[in-house]
Amino acid sequence: MVTEQLVDLSRLQFAATAMYHFLFVPLTLGMTWLLVIMESLWVMTGKPVYRDMTQFWGKLFGINFALGVTTGITLEFQFGTNWAYYSHYVGDIFGAPLAIEGLMAFFLESTFIGLFFFGWARLSRLQHLLVTLLMAVGTNLSALWILVANGWMQNPVGAEFSFETMRMELTDFTAVLLNPVAQAKFVHTVSAGYVTGAMFVLAISSWYLLRRRDVDFAKRSFRIAAAFGFASVCSVIVLGDESGYSLGEAQQTKLAAMEAMWETEPAPAGFNLFALPDDAAMENRYALQIPWVMGLIGTRSLEQEIPGLKEILAKNRARIVSGMEAVRLLDALRADPADAAMQARFDAIKGDLGFGLLLRRYVQSMDEVTPELVDRAARDTLPRVAPLFWTFRLMVALGFAMLALFGLALWHSLKGDFAERRGLLRWALYFLPVPWIACEMGWFVAEYGRQPWTIYGVLPTHLSVSTLTVESLYGSLAGFVGFYTLLLVVEMYLMVRFARLGPASLGTGRYHGEAPAPAAPLAPAAIDPRPTLS
Amino acid sequence: MPLDYPTLKLIWWLLVGVLLVGFAIMDGHDMGVGTLLPFVGKSDEERRAVINTVGPHWDGNQVWFITAGGAIFAAWPLVYATAFSGFYWAMLAVLWALFFRPVGFDYRSKIHHAGWRRTWDWGLFVGGAVPPLIFGVAFGNLLQGVPFHFDANLVPYYTGSFWALLNPFALLAGVVSSAMLSFHGAVYLAHRTEGDIQRRAIRAALIFGPLMLLAFSLAGLWVARGGLGYAFAVAPDPAALPNPLAKRVVAEAGAWLHNYASAPATVLVPALAYAGGLAAIALVAARRTLAAFVASALAIVGVIGTAGVSMFPFVMPSSTRPDASLTVWDSVSSQRTLGIMLWATVIFMPLIVAYTGWAYRVMAGKVTTAYIRENEHSAY
Numbered sequence: 001m002v003t004e005q006l007v008d009l010s011r012l013q014f015a016a017t018a019m020y021h022f023l024f025v026p027l028t029l030g031m032t033w034l035l036v037i038m039e040s041l042w043v044m045t046g047k048p049v050y051r052d053m054t055q056f057w058g059k060l061f062g063i064n065f066a067l068g069v070t071t072g073i074t075l076e077f078q079f080g081t082n083w084a085y086y087s088h089y090v091g092d093i094f095g096a097p098l099a100i101e102g103l104m105a106f107f108l109e110s111t112f113i114g115l116f117f118f119g120w121a122r123l124s125r126l127q128h129l130l131v132t133l134l135m136a137v138g139t140n141l142s143a144l145w146i147l148v149a150n151g152w153m154q155n156p157v158g159a160e161f162s163f164e165t166m167r168m169e170l171t172d173f174t175a176v177l178l179n180p181v182a183q184a185k186f187v188h189t190v191s192a193g194y195v196t197g198a199m200f201v202l203a204i205s206s207w208y209l210l211r212r213r214d215v216d217f218a219k220r221s222f223r224i225a226a227a228f229g230f231a232s233v234c235s236v237i238v239l240g241d242e243s244g245y246s247l248g249e250a251q252q253t254k255l256a257a258m259e260a261m262w263e264t265e266p267a268p269a270g271f272n273l274f275a276l277p278d279d280a281a282m283e284n285r286y287a288l289q290i291p292w293v294m295g296l297i298g299t300r301s302l303e304q305e306i307p308g309l310k311e312i313l314a315k316n317r318a319r320i321v322s323g324m325e326a327v328r329l330l331d332a333l334r335a336d337p338a339d340a341a342m343q344a345r346f347d348a349i350k351g352d353l354g355f356g357l358l359l360r361r362y363v364q365s366m367d368e369v370t371p372e373l374v375d376r377a378a379r380d381t382l383p384r385v386a387p388l389f390w391t392f393r394l395m396v397a398l399g400f401a402m403l404a405l406f407g408l409a410l411w412h413s414l415k416g417d418f419a420e421r422r423g424l425l426r427w428a429l430y431f432l433p434v435p436w437i438a439c440e441m442g443w444f445v446a447e448y449g450r451q452p453w454t455i456y457g458v459l460p461t462h463l464s465v466s467t468l469t470v471e472s473l474y475g476s477l478a479g480f481v482g483f484y485t486l487l488l489v490v491e492m493y494l495m496v497r498f499a500r501l502g503p504a505s506l507g508t509g510r511y512h513g514e515a516p517a518p519a520a521p522l523a524p525a526a527i528d529p530r531p532t533l534s
Numbered sequence: 535m536p537l538d539y540p541t542l543k544l545i546w547w548l549l550v551g552v553l554l555v556g557f558a559i560m561d562g563h564d565m566g567v568g569t570l571l572p573f574v575g576k577s578d579e580e581r582r583a584v585i586n587t588v589g590p591h592w593d594g595n596q597v598w599f600i601t602a603g604g605a606i607f608a609a610w611p612l613v614y615a616t617a618f619s620g621f622y623w624a625m626l627a628v629l630w631a632l633f634f635r636p637v638g639f640d641y642r643s644k645i646h647h648a649g650w651r652r653t654w655d656w657g658l659f660v661g662g663a664v665p666p667l668i669f670g671v672a673f674g675n676l677l678q679g680v681p682f683h684f685d686a687n688l689v690p691y692y693t694g695s696f697w698a699l700l701n702p703f704a705l706l707a708g709v710v711s712s713a714m715l716s717f718h719g720a721v722y723l724a725h726r727t728e729g730d731i732q733r734r735a736i737r738a739a740l741i742f743g744p745l746m747l748l749a750f751s752l753a754g755l756w757v758a759r760g761g762l763g764y765a766f767a768v769a770p771d772p773a774a775l776p777n778p779l780a781k782r783v784v785a786e787a788g789a790w791l792h793n794y795a796s797a798p799a800t801v802l803v804p805a806l807a808y809a810g811g812l813a814a815i816a817l818v819a820a821r822r823t824l825a826a827f828v829a830s831a832l833a834i835v836g837v838i839g840t841a842g843v844s845m846f847p848f849v850m851p852s853s854t855r856p857d858a859s860l861t862v863w864d865s866v867s868s869q870r871t872l873g874i875m876l877w878a879t880v881i882f883m884p885l886i887v888a889y890t891g892w893a894y895r896v897m898a899g900k901v902t903t904a905y906i907r908e909n910e911h912s913a914y
Contacts, residue, residue, distance in 0.1 A: 055912075066640035069593065070633045076603050080618025081625050085689050087618075091611025092867045096875055099608040102601030103882040111594035111886075111893050117912070118590040122896050162868075164775045166688045167611070169868040334686060466619035467691050476626055483630060487637055494644055507911035 002465060009473035010082050010465045013480060015447070017074050019440055020484045024068035026439050029143060029190055030197015030232070031061040032136035035116075037224055039132050043125045052510070053221055054132070055120070056503040057201060060495060062117060067491050069110075071484065076102075082473075086454050086464035093159045093170045094149055101145035109138030143190050151182025154250045154446070156455050161350050163333045163343070168458060181251060184239075185446070191235040192442065195402060196435040198229025202409060203432035204499050206425035209418075213512040214502050219419055226409035226418075233403045240399075250456030254449035256309045257385050258392040259294055260284050264308040268295020277385040282310060309382055317378035322349050323356025324366045324374075331366075354458040355381075361452075361462045380452045388449050395441035398434050405431055540772035540863070542872040546609045547849075547862045549879055551842050553605050557598035558715065558838060559831045560890075564592040566719015568635070568662020569712075572655055574723065574734040579903040581655060582643060582913060587726035587901045589914040592639060594890060596632075608875050612688070612778060612865040613849055617672075620682050620692030624668050624699060631664035643914050662719070663712065670711025673841050674704030674753075677762055677790065679853030684779065693854060703756055709749040714837055717742035721814060721830045725823035728900045736818055743815040743830075750807060750837060757844065763789025764851040764859060776864045783856035790844040800843050807836025 035054055042050035076098065079087045087095075112135040119128055152159075158175030159168045170176070202225040208218035255261075260277040261269065262284065271293035276285040292302075299306060307315075329346040330353065333339065358377040359369055405427055412418035418425070450456055454464040503511040537545070567588050575581030588595075607614040618625050634657035642654035678701070681694040720739035724732050756762070768782035794801050810833030817826035845851070847862040866872065906913050 062640055063644075066636040069596070069636040073596075073600065073632055074629055076600050077618060077625060077629060079607065080603075080614045081622055082619070084615035084619035087607060087615035088611050088688055088690070091607055091614060092871050095604065095608030095611055095614070095867070096871055096878075099601065099604035099875060100878045100882075102597055102604045103878055103886065106600060107594060107597045107882075107886045108889070110597045111591075111890055113593055114590035115893055115896060118586075119896055120912070162775070165777065165868075170871050170874075173870070173874050466615075466622070467689065468619065468622055472622055476622070479626065479630065483633060487633065490637065490641065494641060498644070505911065 002462065002467060003470065004462075005470050006468065006473060007462045007465055009470060009477060010468075011461065013082060013473065013477045014078060016477065017071065017078060017480055017484070018447075019443065020480075020488070021068070021071040021075055022439060022443055023436060023488070024064050024071060025143075026193035026196035026435065027064045027200055028061070028068050028139055029193025030195065030228075031057065031064070031200070032132075032139045032197075033194060034197050034201055034224065034228060035061065036129075036132050036136050037228065038221075039129050041224075043129050048508075048510075049217055049220060052503050052506055052508060053217065055506055056217075057221070058116065059505060060200075060204075060498060062113075063491060063494050063498065065113065067487055070487060074480070082466050082468070083454070083464050084466035086459060088167060089459050089464070090156075090159075090168045090455055093152060093156075093168055093176060096170070096173070097145045097149040097152075097176070101142055101149075105138050105141035105145060107138075109135055109142055112138065140190055143193070144186050147186040147189055148177055148179065148182045150446075151179045151185050152176055153453075153455050154185075154450060155179055155181035156458050161353055161458075163330055163346065163350075164337060166334070168455070187239045188236060188442075191232050191239065192435065192439050194232035195229055195236055195406075196439065198225045198232055198406070199402065199428075199431060199435045201225035202229060202406075202428045206428040207499075208502060208512075210422065210425050210429065215419065217503050217511065222409070222418060223413045226406060226413045229402075230406040230410040233399065233406050237399055237403060250450055250453070252307055253309075253312050253382065254388065254445065256307060256312060257383050257449055258388040258445055259306075260287070260385050260389045261294070261306065261308045262310055264305055264311045267299070267305045268292045268302050269306050270294055271297070272389075275389060277389055279384055279386070309385070313378055313382055316355065316381040317374060319352045319355040320358060320374050320377050323352035323354065324359060324369055325356070326350055326353040327356035327359070328366045351457075354453070354455070354460065357463055358452065358460050361460065383449050383451050388445055391441045391448075392445050395438045395445065398438040398441075402431065402434060402438075536873065537876075538773070539869045539872075542869060542876065543772060543862055543866050545876060546866060546872055547842075547846070549876070550602070550606060550609060551839065552883075553598065553602040555835050555838050557602050558834045559718070560595040560598050561592075562666065562715040562834065563719045563722040563827075564588045564595050564635075565662040565666055566715045566717065567723055568638075568658040568719070569666075569716050570719055570723065570735065570738055571662070572659050574720075574731055574738060576730070577903075578648075578651060579906050580731055581651075582906045583727060583731060583901050583903050584723065585639065585642070585658070585914045586906065587723060589639060590897045591890075591893065592635065594893065596635070599632075605875070605879075609867055609872060610849065610860075610865055611867060612690075612776075613860050616682055616690040616692070616860060617680075617850055619690060620680060620694070621672060621675075621699070622692075623696040624672060628665045628668050631660050631668075633661070634658060635661035639914055666711045666715040667708045670708035671699055671704045673711065674701075674707025675699050676850055677707070677757065677841065677845065678703060679764060679785065679851040679856070679859075681854040682850075682852050683855035683858045688778075703753070703760070703762075706749060706753050706756065710746060710753055710837065713742045713746035713749055714834060717746050717811075717814070718827075718830045718834060721818050721823065721826045724818055724821070725827055726901055728902060736821070739818045739826075740815065743811060743818070746833070746837075747808065747811045750811075750840075754804065754840075757790050758788065761787030763787060763791070764848055764856055765789040765792065770861060770863045772863045774863075776866050778858055778860055778864045781857060781859075781861075781864065783851070783859045785851075785853070785856055793843055793846055803836055803839040803843050805836070807833050807840055810834075810836055 035058055038050055039054040042054060112131045115131045116135050119131060157179050158172035160171050162169045201221050205218040205222040208214045260272050260275045262282050270289040270291045273288045273290055275287040278285050295306060326349045329342060333342055333346055358380060359373060362373055363369060408424055412421055412424060452461050454461050498505050504514045567584060571581060571584050575584045638654045638658040638661060642651055682690055682692045684690055717739055720735045720742060723735035724739060727735060763786050764783055765786040766781060767784050770781040810829045814826045814829035814833055817829055849860050849862060851859040
């Protein structure tokens with residue numbers, strides 16, 4: 001029995017596990033390229049400090065990567081465990097990019113990460129650099145296929161419903177792969193990951209510089225992070241997700257909601273810098289508007305209109321009425337698949353089937369639908385405005401704050417005086433958590449903004465879940481949150497510990513806090529006074 | 535030339551089998567090593583040596599599991615949906631056990647503290663021992679049929695409980711699977727270690743190898759005499775659009791032996807389990823460890839293949855509503871998706887095998903306690 005509570009808990013569990021996973025993914029995406037850059041410098045210059053940088057930042061990368069893998073396994077299987085009807089209904093399209101991700105990307109990344117850590121003594125310098133490069137390529141390809149899958153949920157192209165198999169089926173794989181929404185999301189998401197990696201290196205290097213330790217190591221790291229981070233943050237903002245928001249209806253609804261645009265305004269629309277949206281009255285109680293800006297950001301033109309929420313609502317209501325008929329015809333066709341006339345009628349309106357299915361949240365039979373129920377279902381198609389409005393603004397504000405930081409960091413890197421700019425170094429250190437907050441906000445906007453659909457216009461969220469018991473969901477949700485939190489605490493402990501230890505953790509004898517004579521291998525006790533096993 | 539739909543459906547049955555066998559051979563030896571870890575390594579250095587035999591490879595090997603999951607999603611969406619939601623707590627137990635592995639491998643040796651390291655050793659044990667046991671139990675339940683049905687819109691409903699999965703036959707299948715992968719891991723360890731660790735690994739192999747063959751034989755007898763099996767009353771049309779509600783199925787004692795009667799060559803599959811298993815036991819006892827590893831991999835092909843061939847074309851029979859059983863013919867993706875996925879597999883699988891092979895070659899050789907001492911800061 002599918003209840004509202006079951007649906008809510010399933011959503012909560014997916015949101016929690018996905019957001020935990022995305023604490024680790026962006027750092028992995030960014031760090032792999034930073035490692036490629038550092039190791040290239042090692043291969044080109046032969047300066048050992050660059051090898052040490054690759055190995056030390058690689059160590060921190062590994063601590064993060066372990067939890068990325070841990071939390072990632074869940075996501076591959078959670079569609080089946082908790083979203084069984086979703087898996088059946090769209091597996092024909094959605095499963096393929098996930099499987100190809102495994103074959104093409106995840107194998108590559110995971111096989112070469114082993115050689116990255118353990119192959120230093122057994123590979124030539126160039127071979128090892130190639131290994132690091134392939135690891136980075138694998139990681140990024142992995143993101144590509146996942147975002148192709150996610151982009152299809154936002155903008156389901158290249159597929160149509162088949163009443164015989166009672167599911168969506170693939171009609172055009174190229175369209176799924178080249179889905180403009182997926183491409184925009186890919187560029188935006190990996191760039192956000194690069195910013196995260198750069199921020200991580202910048203902040204920890206700044207901490208060393210503030211303490212005036214490992215100065216040469218930290219300065220070189222800082223400069224690389226500043227340059228890479230500046231390029232990446234420009235990419236996040238310029239090639240941002242916004243460009244994808246004029247494409248496809250799901251994105252238009254999200255755009256209108258996160259901008260609190262109730263009415264369709266004459267182009268180019270104004271941008272609400274600040275607003276107090278009122279969902280019930282469908283208006284803003286107060287708004288501070290900058291003219292033109294929204295139209296320019298949303299459509300990159302002065303002429304194109306951006307539909308407001310009220311216009312979207314009216315369109316959706318009409319589609320629900322049409323969708324009711326589609327559901328009726330589908331039920332009839334399932335009983336009598338040979339009726340060609342009925343099939344033709346169904347085919348004509350099956351694009352609205354998903355809108356009809358929205359009513360199944362309230363009634364099973366379309367004969368029980370009242371006009372009030374249609375209104376209610378239509379209202380369901382608009383996400384709540386205030387959470388989207390504010391999370392989006394927070395994300396954008398953080399993005400611009402990071403642009404300022406990386407701009408300044410790059411400027412002083414070029415001038416060469418950043419190591420003495422203690423204000424800048426402190427700013428960089430305190431900004432360490434910022435890219436993570438921005439990333440999580442971004443996913444919230446993308447996924448919360450798509451509600452009430454799992455696949456926009458095709459499959460409502462409340463039909464997508466597995467028919468589990470509420471007790472099972474409470475148990476598994478508690479298990480995931482408890483387990484992940486415990487692992488996160490362990491990860492943070494190790495991360496802080498090794499960041500504090502610094503490059504001395506490599507045991508080369510060249511860094512802060514190490515005994516000056518590196519000839520003999522360090523006894524474990526020299527690093528940690530606590531009891532040892534061996 | 536595009537392949538016709540029945541051929542593609544058949545190929546995908548084989549490919550899912552290849553992925554499951556690939557998972558069992560590759561991730562299986564890591565899991566076997568994890569299971570044996572607390573027993574074959576007596577000191578911290580010895581345990582580190584054991585861990586580092588799989589250290590550079592476990593992550594790549596685990597992708598067989600992820601990819602098998604993804605491929606079942608893409609090729610058999612109804613199986614993915616029905617099995618994973620039905621076996622909810624069993625799947626979660628597998629996932630939660632697997633959580634211990636990435637962190638166990640990477641975090642264990644980063645801190646010099648006996649309690650910390652011992653905790654992660656047992657974490658790695660859980661991550662190695664629990665999944666094979668549950669996969670075996672799951673196969674045991676598939677062979678008996680699982681309580682599920684669909685409504686008219688193909689929403690799957692599972693009506694059993696988690697505890698009902700732990701019935702005697704399923705537990706026996708769990709023993710087959712656990713013993714098989716512990717054996718496989720022991721043979722791998724024998725190949726990659728020397729001295730005391732190798733001696734203990736060989737002793738473990740000589741326990742788990744015969745145990746695997748014994749449990750496999752008992753399970754076979756149970757299937758033959760215990761009346762397991764399902765058969766078609768009205769067979770589905772292999773060329774038809776997939777609809778799992780269009781056929782008629784009956785539970786029929788001994789039906790899992792029909793394929794061996796109608797196609798006698800298939801007897802070679804269970805024969806391979808015995809031949810591979812016996813050869814691996816003999817070879818590992820003679821310290822011909824690499825050959826023993828190949829033989830134990832063949833035994834895995836035989837054991838998993840036997841389950842697949844016995845049930846073919848069934849994948850997941852329903853015990854409560856046999857007509858709703860999922861088969862190779864009626865729970866698959868569209869012809870287009872199967873075709874695209876076949877291309878993806880044909881292109882990437884050889885590449886994966888090639889670079890995985892290269893990674894093993896780079897890291898080849900015995901992992902010793904001396905190696906651990908030399909690589910104090912970089913080894914797991």
